[in-house]
Amino acid sequence: MICKHVEALVGYTPGEQPRDSTVIKLNTNENPYPPSPRVAECVASFNTEKLRLYPDPVFLEVRERIAQIHGCSVTQVFVGNGSDEILALCTRAFVENNGSVGCFDPSYSLYRVLAEIRGVSCKPVQLKPDFTWNMPAEYAADLFFMTNPNAPTSMLHDPAQVANFCLSFDGVVLVDEAYGDFADQNCMDLAVAAGNRNTLVMRTLSKSFSLAGIRFGYVIGPEGLIAALYKIKDSYNMDMLTLKIGLAALNDLEYMQRNVSRIKASRAEMTAALRARGWKVCDSQTNFLFARPPEGKAQVVFDYLKQNKIFVRYFPGPMTGEYLRITIGTEEQCAALLVALGLCFEIDIYAPLT
Numbered sequence: 583m584i585c586k587h588v589e590a591l592v593g594y595t596p597g598e599q600p601r602d603s604t605v606i607k608l609n610t611n612e613n614p615y616p617p618s619p620r621v622a623e624c625v626a627s628f629n630t631e632k633l634r635l636y637p638d639p640v641f642l643e644v645r646e647r648i649a650q651i652h653g654c655s656v657t658q659v660f661v662g663n664g665s666d667e668i669l670a671l672c673t674r675a676f677v678e679n680n681g682s683v684g685c686f687d688p689s690y691s692l693y694r695v696l697a698e699i700r701g702v703s704c705k706p707v708q709l710k711p712d713f714t715w716n717m718p719a720e721y722a723a724d725l726f727f728m729t730n731p732n733a734p735t736s737m738l739h740d741p742a743q744v745a746n747f748c749l750s751f752d753g754v755v756l757v758d759e760a761y762g763d764f765a766d767q768n769c770m771d772l773a774v775a776a777g778n779r780n781t782l783v784m785r786t787l788s789k790s791f792s793l794a795g796i797r798f799g800y801v802i803g804p805e806g807l808i809a810a811l812y813k814i815k816d817s818y819n820m821d822m823l824t825l826k827i828g829l830a831a832l833n834d835l836e837y838m839q840r841n842v843s844r845i846k847a848s849r850a851e852m853t854a855a856l857r858a859r860g861w862k863v864c865d866s867q868t869n870f871l872f873a874r875p876p877e878g879k880a881q882v883v884f885d886y887l888k889q890n891k892i893f894v895r896y897f898p899g900p901m902t903g904e905y906l907r908i909t910i911g912t913e914e915q916c917a918a919l920l921v922a923l924g925l926c927f928e929i930d931i932y933a934p935l936t
């Protein structure tokens with residue numbers, strides 16, 4: 583009854599969403615600050631009478647705003663029910679039945695699951711121990727998911743290296759810039775450039791815009807690839823309220839940028855504080871840190887923090903098992919994390935703080 587490949591599938595495990603509101607939640611890379619006040623105004627003034635109508639199936643109003651922000655045409659913009667939906671659609675639009683999906687290992691673990699759901703193979707490219715990459719000679723896939731900055735490593739792949747890869751790659755490249763607003767550089771130019779045949783660049787409102795609770799991602803790229811996504815999407819993949827809220831947020835870029843600056847300041851402080859305590863911390867270009875506690879005792883620290891109601895993310899495995907992924911919280915949450923780590927005496931990892 584159930585398809586064999588679905589029966590064999592190990593689904594994606596999202597980070598925990600505890601009901602206990604006293605938990606300090608640094609496990610799913612959400613933004614610790616609320617969305618723009620324009621979002622609250624938009625929800626308060628929303629005329630619910632309109633909900634009897636279907637939403638605009640091709641969401642022209644938000645596409646116009648996105649096109650204006652990035653300097654491209656509306657025909658180059660697709661919007662999805664979270665960027666996760668866009669990733670899934672790409673595996674259906676750009677991967678042949680006997681084809682393959684590529685990505686780095688480690689990177690966003692959903693990519694492998696999406697390939698399995700689609701019933702095609704996943705061809706991961708192992709990152710080097712310093713989390714940089716060289717593409718293997720003769721590497722080929724129908725679609726390559728290039729997370730930049732990467733998750734969970736938090737590091738930015740050099741946009742020039744990404745551009746070279748896109749030029750030489752035969753398949754479609756989707757540059758997943760879920761954390762792009764927290765980075766010093768990005769690859770959006772590749773998507774918008776005249777002559778671009780194969781590169782899509784994707785963003786989400788879930789992180790920098792503090793809107794993980796509505797589901798809103800978008801992707802920009804060559805008209806032909808974007809048209810293919812429209813062809814296969816659900817008729818009404820974006821609901822009316824989400825479109826309104828998304829537009830309100832996209833009309834207040836300044837607010838988003840102020841929050842991003844605040845998070846980047848906390849990121850620099852947290853990085854310095856952990857390094858001073860003997861942690862190895864990757865140079866983050868995201869709203870989280872990927873950090874190795876002394877002696878690589880990540881699992882022990884993870885458990886300790888959880889007991890103390892501080893949730894971070896732990897990914898077992900040869901490349902990631904000695905690291906924790908820690909979302910940058912509010913200044914108070916960051917301080918609470920450092921206090922908790924300072925009290926880790928009983929697990930004998932840290933020298934007493936002076």
Ligand SMILES: Cc1ncc(COP(=O)(O)O)c(C=O)c1O
Pocket residue numbers: 610611663664665666667690729733758760785786787788794798799
């Ligand atoms: C690299 C990456 N891509 C995509 C997503 C999904 O984002 P969205 O909330 O827009 O579905 C995430 C979420 O954590 C992510 O880390």
